[in-house]
Amino acid sequence: MRKARTFSVHRIAFLAVMLALAILLGYVESFIPNWVPGVKPGLANLVVLILLYMFPFYDALLISLLRVFLVALLRGTIFQLPFYLSLGGAILSFAVMLFAKYVLRFLTVYGVSLLGAYAHGLGQLLVTAWITETWSVFYYFPFISLISLATGLATAFLADRLLQSTPIQRLREE
């Protein structure tokens, strides 16, 4: 007999809180001016990273995609350029982090975050290249990727601390 998928109240509540946090971080981030075009600190990636280590990957994917849609809805940019850039970055970043976590077993949250941050910038540039129909946009990649690596490291540090915190440890044990 097929086993029904169960959700604990704690889990649903935690996912809802994490979604709210991801939206808040994404929304705040959208107001940070771009010093280099396309570069954002990637604060919302913190939430996806934590979820990837706590729940099955589809929960993290769901929150990541919902975050992109809801932030775009809040900003009034749904199905416009910033939405597609954000979606491109989120999808590639998630795919790479998933691969890193489940295949590259020698990496900890730091390595996974660094690869995710790197892929996020790459995903955004691929969307930009598709829109502007030129490969020359990759001129920006070295600058964007170096900044992404710094933000990825900071995100990983925060995620590592949070994953070791008592409330999250307790939730993981449930």
Added chain:
Amino acid sequence: MKVKDFFQKHLGDLITGVVLVSLSCGLMAYYLWPREVTGDLYAFVRHDGELVIDPIVLSGVDQEYTVSLPDDGVSMVIARENHKVRVKSSNCYGQECVRMGAIQTSMQEILCVPNHVSITIATLGNDDISVVPI
């Protein structure tokens, strides 16, 4: 002992970080390395990969060029000043292309993503990556 444990635990992360930083630095060197240029440099203004105005020779006198594509909602003014080009004004939101400032060497680029416009520098007939549309 703590340092040894740290390196044992994070060796994979360190190697990944070093590889990614090296890759970025290598690409940066590739893009910023000075290149021998024979002949005049031109600015190529493209919309969706297609040239929309004649290439602008950088060595000319200061002048402004208007890029107007009413069907695509594009209205930009590109200025040649002191052998450099920059976007003087644009109808895009964000105005990132205006803030990018002037460019003057090959491989440099100004992007206006909302308007689908790219400005690259190259010599005429150059077939490097900066002038090859997808």
